[in-house]
Amino acid sequence: xxxxxxxxxxxxxxxxxxxxxxxxxxxFGAVEVLKGIDLNVPTGSVACVIGPSGSGKSTFLRxxxxxxxxxxxxxxxxxxxxxxxxxxxxxxxxxNRLLCQRRADIGMVFxxxxxxxxxxxxxxxxxxxMMVKGLSKAEAKDKAHALLERVGLSAKADAYPRxxxxxxxxxxxxxxxxxxNPKVLLFxxxxxxxxxxxxxxxxxxxxxxxxxxxxxxxxxxEIGFAREVGDQLIFMDRGVVExxxxxxxxxxxxxxxxxxxxxxxxL
Amino acid sequence: MNxxxxxxxxxxxxxxxxxxxxxxxxxxxxxxxxxxLILKALATNPAFDWPTVGKYLFHPSILRGLGQTLVLxxxxxxLAIIIxxxxxxxxxxxxxxxxxxxxxxxxxFRGAPALIQLIFWFNLSLIVREFSLTLPFVGTLFTVKTNxxxxxxxxxVVALSLHEAGYMAEIVRAGIxxxxxxxTEAAGSLGMNHRLILRRITLPQAMRFIVPPTGNETINLLxxxxxxxxxxxxxxxxxxxxxxxxxxxxxxxxxxxxxxxLFVVTILSIGQHYIEQYYGRSDQQQGVSLAGMxxxxxxxxxxxxxx
Numbered sequence: 001x002x003x004x005x006x007x008x009x010x011x012x013x014x015x016x017x018x019x020x021x022x023x024x025x026x027x028f029g030a031v032e033v034l035k036g037i038d039l040n041v042p043t044g045s046v047a048c049v050i051g052p053s054g055s056g057k058s059t060f061l062r063x064x065x066x067x068x069x070x071x072x073x074x075x076x077x078x079x080x081x082x083x084x085x086x087x088x089x090x091x092x093x094x095x096n097r098l099l100c101q102r103r104a105d106i107g108m109v110f111x112x113x114x115x116x117x118x119x120x121x122x123x124x125x126x127x128x129x130m131m132v133k134g135l136s137k138a139e140a141k142d143k144a145h146a147l148l149e150r151v152g153l154s155a156k157a158d159a160y161p162r163x164x165x166x167x168x169x170x171x172x173x174x175x176x177x178x179x180x181n182p183k184v185l186l187f188x189x190x191x192x193x194x195x196x197x198x199x200x201x202x203x204x205x206x207x208x209x210x211x212x213x214x215x216x217x218x219x220x221x222e223i224g225f226a227r228e229v230g231d232q233l234i235f236m237d238r239g240v241v242e243x244x245x246x247x248x249x250x251x252x253x254x255x256x257x258x259x260x261x262x263x264x265x266x267l
Numbered sequence: 268m269n270x271x272x273x274x275x276x277x278x279x280x281x282x283x284x285x286x287x288x289x290x291x292x293x294x295x296x297x298x299x300x301x302x303x304l305i306l307k308a309l310a311t312n313p314a315f316d317w318p319t320v321g322k323y324l325f326h327p328s329i330l331r332g333l334g335q336t337l338v339l340x341x342x343x344x345x346l347a348i349i350i351x352x353x354x355x356x357x358x359x360x361x362x363x364x365x366x367x368x369x370x371x372x373x374x375x376f377r378g379a380p381a382l383i384q385l386i387f388w389f390n391l392s393l394i395v396r397e398f399s400l401t402l403p404f405v406g407t408l409f410t411v412k413t414n415x416x417x418x419x420x421x422x423x424v425v426a427l428s429l430h431e432a433g434y435m436a437e438i439v440r441a442g443i444x445x446x447x448x449x450x451t452e453a454a455g456s457l458g459m460n461h462r463l464i465l466r467r468i469t470l471p472q473a474m475r476f477i478v479p480p481t482g483n484e485t486i487n488l489l490x491x492x493x494x495x496x497x498x499x500x501x502x503x504x505x506x507x508x509x510x511x512x513x514x515x516x517x518x519x520x521x522x523x524x525x526x527x528x529l530f531v532v533t534i535l536s537i538g539q540h541y542i543e544q545y546y547g548r549s550d551q552q553q554g555v556s557l558a559g560m561x562x563x564x565x566x567x568x569x570x571x572x573x574x
Contacts, residue, residue, distance in 0.1 A: 065456055067452055067455065067456065096460050096461065097460065100455075100458045100459065100460045101458065102458075103455065103456060103457070103458045104457065104458025105458075106456070107456070107457075108453070108456035110449060110452070110453060112449055114447075114449035114450060114452065114453035115453075116450060116453070116454070116468055116472075117450070117472060118471050118472050118546075127457075127459075127467065128454075128457035128458060128459060131459060131463055131467060132457065132458045132459055132463075173453075176457070177456075177457075180457060180458065
């Protein structure tokens, strides 16, 4: 039995699940920021996570690719623990090589872009494919040019991050994540650091990705995006999932008073 | 809008009277006077003995001494950068033992005076007479007497590179810390491992903060190597000393030595400038030419015009 199949049987993971969370907890010292999160993101779907700051939504996202270690619960990506292997009923921390291998399949886009500031846009895109996946420079470059074209930035291949606007930087960052052919893309408030007129160009790229069938988990304040692109909407508050549902329905008719209050502020 | 305003003369007709900076004038005058005095002394005082300076400037033993000083500086600096980087990485490691060891290293080797460390390593044989490698069942493979390998040159290299590494460790650590944590996270999320992140992401960005102080350290070290005269390494100063011990032309020879140190420092400063530009290229700073730099360095009068 493969570990994937074993996990699926043991934790009741639905078929076709890309990200699966059950009872995920996370504490920083005495402060519990995640108090049992459940989530299932089917392959090819888009899950949008909204909630007030401090609700734990970014922490949850960072747990998915093991930038933060979970303190409890089960968190699987494509049926596997990211930072652990389950053997004989125990979770063994995986070695660095395996962790990196698994992380390479999980793309992440950050609020503050985090482009490598000493590299041009093109160099940002070819770095990990060459160093981690062992692509040749020519292969990596071909792919990078295609991706830059896809995000509408072919002309900026040789620009350094500092020479790009926030929206352009974020589009390069998305292209950089795509360059690794990830199974799933995590977005941590990708438009929150942008000037209002630049938000649109990033959302266009994200929408295009969603339509191409990319599995996405998006922490965002863009309710419009969640409504139009999201397949499910999760409202988090104080470390728990307060409400979840079909985006249009939930935004039009929120059940929980907390959700209603939050939506009235952001809409 | 009233009539008086519309009839005011156009602004270009107004004359600007610059503020008189009397203090600046007085200061300039005093400085010029002092400069004149110094130049007069340099030109007329026979103790400077310029012909003798000229005679020894390219003297073979002086040039040999200069070569030795340069070899010492380069060797020590290269070793100090390597050891310093290792200590800095230990200092930043999550292991408390490594961290404490690195802190203790910096505390000791940076804290103890270079001269004392130099004399200490030169006299190592007082503590350890010989080094030998003995393996069980094999016996002693080799033995060396401390005095045989701890030559003045080796003592100088060991002492000063350990000392200098203490400074370099702090410089490298500060440089690594200056790189935003988001860079490491982004690299980690792309599947890059710690070593790859350090080599490809963190260190290249840290270089911009590491290069300027390292340049200063190199310049400092060049001059610090003159301490090795005390253990009779034949460096630039030692070469000059050996000559004036015979001829008593102390001042001219010290001028020769100072000339060569200043000459090398100037070359190093120019080199540093270009290395800094290389590592700062992603900043898109205005390119600064050598001519521009020299112009800035030697510009007279007020540099910034008061607005």
